[in-house]
């Protein structure tokens with residue numbers, strides 16, 4: 134669990150590099166757009182550094198020397214204006230290109246994740262809560278998007294530093310040096326911020342993940358919470374975790390408030406004070422001081438330090454990006470995909486005869502839940518699996534449907550190894566009806582056809598065949614009646630009937646009913662028995678049913694206990710045997726007659 138859940142929040146430099154390069158792979162298709170953004174950014178920094186020089190030259194060359202004319206003033210203004218417009222255009226290009234490139238990169242990551250997730254084997258979902266998977270595909274990819282901004286700010290800071298540095302040195306190298314002298318203090322600030330922000334962000338993330346876990350637990354268990362009056366306790370526990378999060382956030386606000394802009398402003402003021410002091414000293418020593426240079430350096434002080442402030446600010450996101458990047462990569466690296474058929478598999482299911490030899494199976498590779506299962510089911514016959522809860526009935530179905538791979542034993546269909554039959558053929562020819570049927574957003578017809586290419590009349594015929602048409606015809610819009618995700622507006626029995634229709638529309642050769650009528654009341658069940666009998670006719674059928682009266686006519690009944698077959702035979706044979714099946718049957722008949 135821990136291995137898959139990945140709770141790691143701090144990384145060595147080597148790990149950070151691996152995460153970074155792993156994420157960079159996704160930027161490849163958009164490198165051109167990213168490059169355009171950076172070129173535009175360099176242009177913006179160059180113009181921003183040059184604009185004060187324009188004013189400085191106007192002041193020192195024309196105003197100070199009193200040689201200014203209207204033509205010069207207009208020319209200077211127009212030039213300044215054009216440069217500013219150009220800067221704005223480049224800024225637009227920079228932001229637009231960068232945002233689009235990072236948006237597309239993240240959309241690609243989301244697609245890759247989704248593609249990976251829907252092909253994962255069931256074992257992954259056995260171990261990772263749904264909420265966590267959702268969070269990987271949504272929250273983590275959003276964080277990665279913000280993570281690109283770190284690089285935007287980093288490059289912005291560097292370009293500014295270089296452009297303004299060059300301009301300052303060109304104007305007055307001594308003054309420029311006094312600015313540069315403050316850079317080590319800034320680096321110290323960066324180091325301190327990084328050190329503390331890592332700790333505080335770690336705490337914040339932990340508190341947030343506890344908050345999410347609480348919330349998701351409450352939503353999944355809402356019925357039990359309300360049923361057992363647990364609302365106040367849950368509220369108190371949620372509040373406590375919520376407060377922990379606020380405390381962690383408070384520490385972050387304090388640190389940001391202290392180390393970010395105030396510290397930067399202070400450094401900026403000190404640098405400016407030093408420049409003014411040096412200029413004042415120069416003036417008192419009788420050396421001429423250019424007023425334009427004072428103006429230029431005053432403007433530079435802001436644009437020199439502020440981007441560095443933004444750079445430091447985004448360092449906190451850096452750590453978050455690393456965590457999200459590592460989670461995403463871990464999920465993509467999880468390679469236990471849904472079972473695949475053997476290479477070049479071409480087996481076809483024509484008749485539907487099933488043979489299981491010496492099958493043993495475990496979900497986790499350690500605890501065996503099926504031991505040495507053997508049975509033969511000729512085409513067109515019905516086999517029933519009975520046994521106590523947890524005896525292994527559904528596990529046999531999971532293996533037969535190839536939801537899980539198995540290592541020991543053999544399953545044959547029509548005499549061929551099931552692994553040599555393409556998965557598409559298995560999904561097409563083996564129809565499974567589960568106890569809980571999932572409904573998709575759409576309408577009734579969509580939910581039966583599942584967007585397969587079927588004639589509407591054929592879909593309707595399938596519904597009639599399983600006796601689902603009765604309730605469908607009473608719906609507003611009938612086959613076009615809306616179904617919301619999960620099918621909340623339908624009763625469990627109605628969903629089950631739709632699920633019968635969904636299976637039968639595909640005309641499977643093998644039919645597997647896993648407690649398929651468990652949610653249908655006895656009266657309705659009797660009503661749909663005709664439908665069920667229709668479904669089973671000419672098909673190999675495996676039925677799991679707790680209500681033994683429904684499987685009396687099966688050709689074979691297997692009784693399971695702790696993953697082993699302990700009895701087998703027809704209903705009459707097993708009754709005559711007077712063993713476990715007999716006891717179970719007696720108990721049920723007694724209970725039913727009591728009712």
Ligand SMILES: Nc1ncnc2c1ncn2[C@@H]1O[C@H](COP(=O)(O)OP(=O)(O)OP(=O)(O)O)[C@@H](O)[C@H]1O
Nearest residue numbers: 259496497502520521522523524525526527528529
């Ligand atoms: N996804 C899973 N991961 C790990 N163990 C599982 C999983 N599903 C079932 N098991 C275990 O396998 C054993 C057999 O379970 P299975 O679901 O096959 O029983 P069942 O006979 O179908 O029970 P029920 O009648 O309650 O549906 C049980 O001990 C169960 O805990």
